[in-house]
Amino acid sequence: MQLGMIGLGRMGANLVRRLMRDGHECVVYDHNVDAIKALADEGAIASGSIADLKAKLDGPRAVWVMVPAGDITTSVIEELATTLDSDDIVIDGGNSYYRDDIRHAKRLSEKGIHLIDCGTSGGVWGLERGYCLMIGGETEPVARVEAIFKTIAPGFESAERTPGREGAIAPSEMGYLHCGPNGAGHFVKMVHNGIEYGMMASIAEGLNIIRNADIGTRIEKGDAETAPLAEPEFYQYDIDVAEVTEVWRRGSVVGSWLVDLTAEALHESPDLADYSGRVSDSGEGRWTSIAAIDEGVPAPVLSAALYSRFASRDLSKFADQALSAMRKEFGGHDEKPAS
Ligand SMILES: O=C(O)[C@H](O)[C@@H](O)[C@H](O)[C@H](O)COP(=O)(O)O
Numbered sequence: 001m002q003l004g005m006i007g008l009g010r011m012g013a014n015l016v017r018r019l020m021r022d023g024h025e026c027v028v029y030d031h032n033v034d035a036i037k038a039l040a041d042e043g044a045i046a047s048g049s050i051a052d053l054k055a056k057l058d059g060p061r062a063v064w065v066m067v068p069a070g071d072i073t074t075s076v077i078e079e080l081a082t083t084l085d086s087d088d089i090v091i092d093g094g095n096s097y098y099r100d101d102i103r104h105a106k107r108l109s110e111k112g113i114h115l116i117d118c119g120t121s122g123g124v125w126g127l128e129r130g131y132c133l134m135i136g137g138e139t140e141p142v143a144r145v146e147a148i149f150k151t152i153a154p155g156f157e158s159a160e161r162t163p164g165r166e167g168a169i170a171p172s173e174m175g176y177l178h179c180g181p182n183g184a185g186h187f188v189k190m191v192h193n194g195i196e197y198g199m200m201a202s203i204a205e206g207l208n209i210i211r212n213a214d215i216g217t218r219i220e221k222g223d224a225e226t227a228p229l230a231e232p233e234f235y236q237y238d239i240d241v242a243e244v245t246e247v248w249r250r251g252s253v254v255g256s257w258l259v260d261l262t263a264e265a266l267h268e269s270p271d272l273a274d275y276s277g278r279v280s281d282s283g284e285g286r287w288t289s290i291a292a293i294d295e296g297v298p299a300p301v302l303s304a305a306l307y308s309r310f311a312s313r314d315l316s317k318f319a320d321q322a323l324s325a326m327r328k329e330f331g332g333h334d335e336k337p338a339s
């Protein structure tokens with residue numbers, strides 16, 4: 001079928017490539033003319049504006065928006081609200097906050113345009129592996145663009161069938177799921193990313209414990225800041241962390257795509273020297289914690305993982321200085337001065 005794509009960054013461009021490979025026709029638009037030209041050279045139909053994109057699509061249209069969440073998505077949706085026709089469909093495939101979807105759906109519905117929110121997971125690997133799609137919106141428009149979701153998703157063969165499941169293959173078994181009305185798709189994607197934070201943090205923390213299993217040798221050399229280890233002989237292991245991730249990839253309980261990717265990164269750079277250690281976040285971990293608080297549902301692991309990202313930046317510095325100051329004040333302890 002035909003699809004318009006607005007936003008030709010890594011995700012948008014690869015979605016277009018995957019769609020074209022499967023015979024879909026894509027009309028593409030981006031602020032960056034080079035990005036449009038690159039895809040036009042690969043067979044997409046170039047457009048010079050959102051109005052031009054509309055003119056090049058047959059109605060009722062389907063337009064996928066793949067731009068950064070927040071103000072940019074809102075402004076593109078606003079332009080679509082004034083440009084598209086009744087019964088056209090807008091699919092927001094970015095990482096929008098599900099509450100924005102509810103607002104955007106209302107705005108588009110004033111013109112009879114349908115919004116589908118579509119959490120899209122798979123990152124830079126999605127072109128080959130396919131993308132896991134978490135979808136929200138009205139039933140009819142979602143069904144109308146199902147061929148698009150089917151192509152973009154990884155497909156039934158991407159995982160072994162869950163034992164006990166039989167009969168017709170469900171969409172979830174192909175890698176896309178209509179989760180509920182507007183916002184439901186991005187709600188599920190939000191929590192998916194909250195889980196992503198927790199899994200990433202636990203792998204990273206565990207590897208750090210292994211990396212420091214030689215701390216007994218370092219304390220003997222007197223360069224540790226901690227209380228002396230009672231039994232330094234138990235921490236004398238110089239373990240190759242890269243090799244640990246490699247072995248965990250084979251048959252271990254924690255084996256996963258995240259461990260695969262960690263093994264790859266450690267193979268390229270055993271000390272991870274190219275990384276400052278400051279970890280960014282785009283919002284979904286925060287929104288997951290807010291949802292947990294609103295629901296009164298405990299989510300200590302996901303919240304701790306979010307806070308450890310904050311701690312990775314300089315924003316924990318003042319709290320650490322305050323700790324140091326208090327320790328010195330009440331105990332006269334010798335705290336390290338600022339360097
Ligand atoms: O499922 C995915 O493909 C990822 O979650 C993807 O959405 C992306 O990597 C996040 O945008 C990173 O999120 P943070 O910037 O919050 O880490």
